[in-house]
Amino acid sequence: MPRFLISGAAARGQVFELKDGDYVIGRDNDAQISLPNVSVSRQHAKVSVKGPVVTLEDLGSGNGTSVNGNIVLQAHLSSKDEVKIGKFTLVLLGDARSEEFYKGRSVRYMPKYEPRLAEVTHDDTFVLTKDALKAMQSQSRLVEQARVVLVREPTRFWHPEDRVLSFGDSSAMVGINGWFVWGTAAEVRWDGTGHTIKKAAWWVPLKINDSPSTGTRLRNMDRIHIGESAFRYEGEK
Numbered sequence: 001m002p003r004f005l006i007s008g009a010a011a012r013g014q015v016f017e018l019k020d021g022d023y024v025i026g027r028d029n030d031a032q033i034s035l036p037n038v039s040v041s042r043q044h045a046k047v048s049v050k051g052p053v054v055t056l057e058d059l060g061s062g063n064g065t066s067v068n069g070n071i072v073l074q075a076h077l078s079s080k081d082e083v084k085i086g087k088f089t090l091v092l093l094g095d096a097r098s099e100e101f102y103k104g105r106s107v108r109y110m111p112k113y114e115p116r117l118a119e120v121t122h123d124d125t126f127v128l129t130k131d132a133l134k135a136m137q138s139q140s141r142l143v144e145q146a147r148v149v150l151v152r153e154p155t156r157f158w159h160p161e162d163r164v165l166s167f168g169d170s171s172a173m174v175g176i177n178g179w180f181v182w183g184t185a186a187e188v189r190w191d192g193t194g195h196t197i198k199k200a201a202w203w204v205p206l207k208i209n210d211s212p213s214t215g216t217r218l219r220n221m222d223r224i225h226i227g228e229s230a231f232r233y234e235g236e237k
Contacts, residue, residue: 001095002054004033006113008088008140014113016090018054023047025085026059034115039063039086047077054092056083069141089144139193142235146195148174148188151223151230162190167226168201178204178227186226188218195233197224 004016016033023032028042035044041061048055054077058065066084067075077083079099083090093099093107100107148165149157158165158174166172168184176185185204188197198215199206206213207225218224220235 002049002052003093003095003107004083004113005091005093005107005110006033006035006088007091007144008086013110015107015110016113018047018049020049020051023049024059025090029115033090033113035085035088036115037087040088044085045083052094061085084140087140089140142194143190146233146235148224149232149234151232157234160188160190160195164189166200167229168204176204176227176229178229180204181227191217194218195235 002018004018006014006016023046024043025031025033025035025040025045025047026043027036027038027040028034029036031043033047041059041063043059044061045059045065046057048057055074056065056067056072056077057074058072063086064071066072067077067081069082069084077092079092079094079096081092083092143162144159146161147157147159165174165188166184167174167176167186167188169175169182172184180203183201185201186197186199186206188195190196195218196215197206197208197213197218199213204227205225206215207223208216208218209223210225218233218235220233222233224231224233
Protein backbone atom coordinates (compact mmCIF):
# COMPACT_ATOMS: atom_id res chain seq x y z
CA MET A 1 0.00 0.00 0.00
CA PRO A 2 1.46 3.40 -0.95
CA ARG A 3 1.71 6.15 1.65
CA PHE A 4 2.59 9.78 2.06
CA LEU A 5 5.32 10.90 4.43
CA ILE A 6 4.05 14.33 5.47
CA SER A 7 6.15 17.11 6.98
CA GLY A 8 5.98 20.86 7.34
CA ALA A 9 4.03 23.40 9.42
CA ALA A 10 2.61 21.43 12.38
CA ALA A 11 3.52 18.01 10.96
CA ARG A 12 6.92 16.40 11.19
CA GLY A 13 7.67 12.96 9.81
CA GLN A 14 4.13 11.54 9.90
CA VAL A 15 2.68 8.82 7.68
CA PHE A 16 -0.67 8.77 5.83
CA GLU A 17 -1.65 5.40 4.31
CA LEU A 18 -3.21 5.55 0.82
CA LYS A 19 -5.87 2.93 0.11
CA ASP A 20 -7.57 2.77 -3.28
CA GLY A 21 -9.79 5.80 -3.82
CA ASP A 22 -9.75 9.59 -4.13
CA TYR A 23 -8.36 11.96 -1.54
CA VAL A 24 -8.93 15.71 -1.52
CA ILE A 25 -5.97 17.59 -0.04
CA GLY A 26 -6.69 20.99 1.43
CA ARG A 27 -7.02 23.35 4.35
CA ASP A 28 -10.70 22.48 4.82
CA ASN A 29 -11.41 20.28 7.84
CA ASP A 30 -13.50 17.98 5.64
CA ALA A 31 -10.59 17.23 3.29
CA GLN A 32 -9.44 13.62 3.38
CA ILE A 33 -5.88 14.90 3.85
CA SER A 34 -6.25 18.09 5.86
CA LEU A 35 -3.25 20.46 5.83
CA PRO A 36 -4.26 23.19 8.31
CA ASN A 37 -2.30 26.22 7.17
CA VAL A 38 -3.28 29.38 5.29
CA SER A 39 -0.70 28.64 2.59
CA VAL A 40 -2.97 25.77 1.50
CA SER A 41 -6.25 26.32 -0.37
CA ARG A 42 -9.42 24.88 1.11
CA GLN A 43 -9.54 22.30 -1.69
CA HIS A 44 -6.01 22.42 -3.03
CA ALA A 45 -5.39 19.16 -4.89
CA LYS A 46 -6.71 15.62 -5.35
CA VAL A 47 -4.86 12.31 -5.23
CA SER A 48 -6.36 9.24 -6.92
CA VAL A 49 -5.05 5.79 -5.98
CA LYS A 50 -5.70 2.60 -7.89
CA GLY A 51 -3.31 -0.14 -6.86
CA PRO A 52 0.26 1.06 -7.50
CA VAL A 53 -0.94 3.92 -9.75
CA VAL A 54 -1.10 7.29 -7.95
CA THR A 55 -2.29 10.40 -9.80
CA LEU A 56 -2.14 13.98 -8.53
CA GLU A 57 -4.37 16.82 -9.78
CA ASP A 58 -4.31 20.49 -8.77
CA LEU A 59 -7.82 21.82 -8.03
CA GLY A 60 -7.20 25.43 -9.05
CA SER A 61 -5.26 26.26 -5.90
CA GLY A 62 -4.07 29.77 -5.13
CA ASN A 63 -0.41 28.89 -4.56
CA GLY A 64 -0.05 25.97 -6.94
CA THR A 65 1.12 22.38 -6.54
CA SER A 66 4.63 21.21 -7.40
CA VAL A 67 6.25 17.82 -7.88
CA ASN A 68 10.01 17.66 -7.42
CA GLY A 69 10.18 21.44 -7.76
CA ASN A 70 8.05 21.73 -10.91
CA ILE A 71 4.59 23.32 -10.84
CA VAL A 72 2.03 20.83 -12.20
CA LEU A 73 -1.68 20.69 -12.97
CA GLN A 74 -1.70 16.89 -13.15
CA ALA A 75 0.98 14.23 -12.72
CA HIS A 76 1.50 10.52 -12.20
CA LEU A 77 3.52 10.06 -9.02
CA SER A 78 6.43 7.66 -8.61
CA SER A 79 8.17 6.47 -5.47
CA LYS A 80 10.16 9.20 -3.65
CA ASP A 81 8.41 12.00 -5.57
CA GLU A 82 8.12 15.12 -3.39
CA VAL A 83 4.84 17.01 -3.61
CA LYS A 84 4.88 20.59 -2.31
CA ILE A 85 1.58 22.07 -1.17
CA GLY A 86 1.97 25.36 0.66
CA LYS A 87 4.27 24.81 3.64
CA PHE A 88 3.87 21.04 3.46
CA THR A 89 5.88 18.34 1.71
CA LEU A 90 4.27 14.99 0.92
CA VAL A 91 6.70 12.26 -0.17
CA LEU A 92 5.20 9.22 -1.88
CA LEU A 93 6.58 5.91 -0.60
CA GLY A 94 5.66 2.33 -1.43
CA ASP A 95 5.70 -0.65 0.91
CA ALA A 96 8.83 -2.33 -0.47
CA ARG A 97 11.64 -3.05 1.99
CA SER A 98 13.84 -0.54 0.19
CA GLU A 99 11.34 2.19 1.11
CA GLU A 100 11.24 1.52 4.85
CA PHE A 101 13.86 4.24 5.26
CA TYR A 102 13.77 7.79 3.95
CA LYS A 103 16.76 10.12 4.35
CA GLY A 104 18.20 7.85 6.99
CA ARG A 105 15.02 7.66 9.06
CA SER A 106 12.90 4.57 9.63
CA VAL A 107 9.37 5.14 8.30
CA ARG A 108 8.08 2.13 10.23
CA TYR A 109 8.30 3.94 13.56
CA MET A 110 6.90 7.26 12.41
CA PRO A 111 3.44 8.18 13.77
CA LYS A 112 0.30 8.25 11.68
CA TYR A 113 -0.58 11.67 10.31
CA GLU A 114 -2.89 13.70 12.54
CA PRO A 115 -3.74 17.26 11.42
CA ARG A 116 -3.03 19.96 13.99
CA LEU A 117 -5.37 22.89 14.43
CA ALA A 118 -3.90 26.06 12.94
CA GLU A 119 -5.13 29.61 13.38
CA VAL A 120 -6.70 31.03 10.22
CA THR A 121 -7.17 34.79 10.41
CA HIS A 122 -9.82 35.06 7.65
CA ASP A 123 -11.98 32.90 5.43
CA ASP A 124 -10.29 33.78 2.15
CA THR A 125 -7.46 31.67 0.77
CA PHE A 126 -4.12 33.24 1.55
CA VAL A 127 -2.25 33.85 -1.72
CA LEU A 128 1.49 34.44 -1.71
CA THR A 129 3.35 36.54 -4.23
CA LYS A 130 5.57 34.55 -6.60
CA ASP A 131 8.71 35.80 -4.84
CA ALA A 132 7.31 34.97 -1.40
CA LEU A 133 6.21 31.52 -2.57
CA LYS A 134 9.64 30.85 -4.09
CA ALA A 135 11.38 31.94 -0.87
CA MET A 136 9.05 29.80 1.26
CA GLN A 137 9.61 26.73 -0.93
CA SER A 138 13.39 27.28 -0.85
CA GLN A 139 13.41 27.52 2.94
CA SER A 140 11.19 24.45 3.22
CA ARG A 141 13.54 22.43 1.00
CA LEU A 142 16.49 23.61 3.09
CA VAL A 143 14.83 22.41 6.30
CA GLU A 144 14.08 19.02 4.77
CA GLN A 145 17.21 18.38 2.70
CA ALA A 146 20.13 20.01 4.52
CA ARG A 147 22.45 17.65 6.30
CA VAL A 148 25.74 17.58 8.19
CA VAL A 149 28.07 14.87 6.86
CA LEU A 150 30.98 13.28 8.70
CA VAL A 151 33.93 13.81 6.34
CA ARG A 152 35.86 10.65 7.23
CA GLU A 153 32.71 8.51 6.89
CA PRO A 154 30.32 10.13 4.39
CA THR A 155 27.66 7.46 4.90
CA ARG A 156 27.08 8.98 8.35
CA PHE A 157 25.07 12.18 8.29
CA TRP A 158 22.47 14.06 10.31
CA HIS A 159 19.54 16.27 9.27
CA PRO A 160 19.32 19.32 11.54
CA GLU A 161 15.89 20.26 10.14
CA ASP A 162 14.27 22.94 12.33
CA ARG A 163 15.48 21.48 15.62
CA VAL A 164 18.73 21.80 17.56
CA LEU A 165 21.53 19.44 16.49
CA SER A 166 24.14 19.20 19.26
CA PHE A 167 27.79 18.13 19.01
CA GLY A 168 29.89 16.96 21.95
CA ASP A 169 30.34 13.95 24.21
CA SER A 170 28.02 10.95 24.49
CA SER A 171 25.22 13.16 25.85
CA ALA A 172 25.09 15.13 22.56
CA MET A 173 23.31 14.01 19.40
CA VAL A 174 26.58 13.84 17.44
CA GLY A 175 29.78 12.66 19.12
CA ILE A 176 33.10 14.37 18.40
CA ASN A 177 36.75 13.56 19.03
CA GLY A 178 39.26 15.68 20.88
CA TRP A 179 40.81 16.51 24.24
CA PHE A 180 38.64 17.76 27.11
CA VAL A 181 35.36 17.09 25.32
CA TRP A 182 32.43 16.97 27.69
CA GLY A 183 28.90 18.24 27.42
CA THR A 184 27.84 20.15 24.31
CA ALA A 185 30.61 21.80 22.29
CA ALA A 186 28.53 23.31 19.45
CA GLU A 187 24.96 23.48 18.19
CA VAL A 188 23.32 23.88 14.78
CA ARG A 189 19.97 25.68 14.88
CA TRP A 190 17.31 26.88 12.43
CA ASP A 191 16.83 30.66 12.69
CA GLY A 192 13.74 30.86 10.49
CA THR A 193 15.53 31.25 7.15
CA GLY A 194 18.69 29.14 7.44
CA HIS A 195 20.91 27.00 9.66
CA THR A 196 23.40 28.60 12.01
CA ILE A 197 26.14 27.06 14.09
CA LYS A 198 27.22 28.40 17.48
CA LYS A 199 30.09 27.46 19.74
CA ALA A 200 28.85 26.21 23.12
CA ALA A 201 32.11 25.43 24.95
CA TRP A 202 35.06 27.82 25.01
CA TRP A 203 37.57 24.98 25.51
CA VAL A 204 36.61 23.09 22.32
CA PRO A 205 37.72 24.86 19.09
CA LEU A 206 35.22 25.55 16.31
CA LYS A 207 36.43 26.32 12.80
CA ILE A 208 34.42 27.12 9.67
CA ASN A 209 36.37 26.73 6.42
CA ASP A 210 39.57 26.56 8.49
CA SER A 211 38.92 29.90 10.24
CA PRO A 212 38.22 30.08 14.01
CA SER A 213 34.61 30.98 14.74
CA THR A 214 32.21 31.43 17.62
CA GLY A 215 29.20 31.11 15.33
CA THR A 216 27.93 31.87 11.83
CA ARG A 217 25.23 31.20 9.24
CA LEU A 218 26.05 27.97 7.41
CA ARG A 219 26.31 27.92 3.63
CA ASN A 220 26.31 25.02 1.21
CA MET A 221 29.53 22.93 1.38
CA ASP A 222 30.93 24.79 4.42
CA ARG A 223 33.67 22.80 6.17
CA ILE A 224 33.10 22.47 9.92
CA HIS A 225 35.74 21.41 12.44
CA ILE A 226 34.59 20.83 16.03
CA GLY A 227 37.43 19.61 18.22
CA GLU A 228 39.22 17.02 16.09
CA SER A 229 36.14 16.00 14.07
CA ALA A 230 35.48 17.30 10.56
CA PHE A 231 32.04 17.72 8.99
CA ARG A 232 30.57 19.20 5.83
CA TYR A 233 27.32 21.12 5.65
CA GLU A 234 25.27 20.30 2.56
CA GLY A 235 22.42 22.72 1.99
CA GLU A 236 19.63 22.73 -0.55
CA LYS A 237 20.37 20.59 -3.60
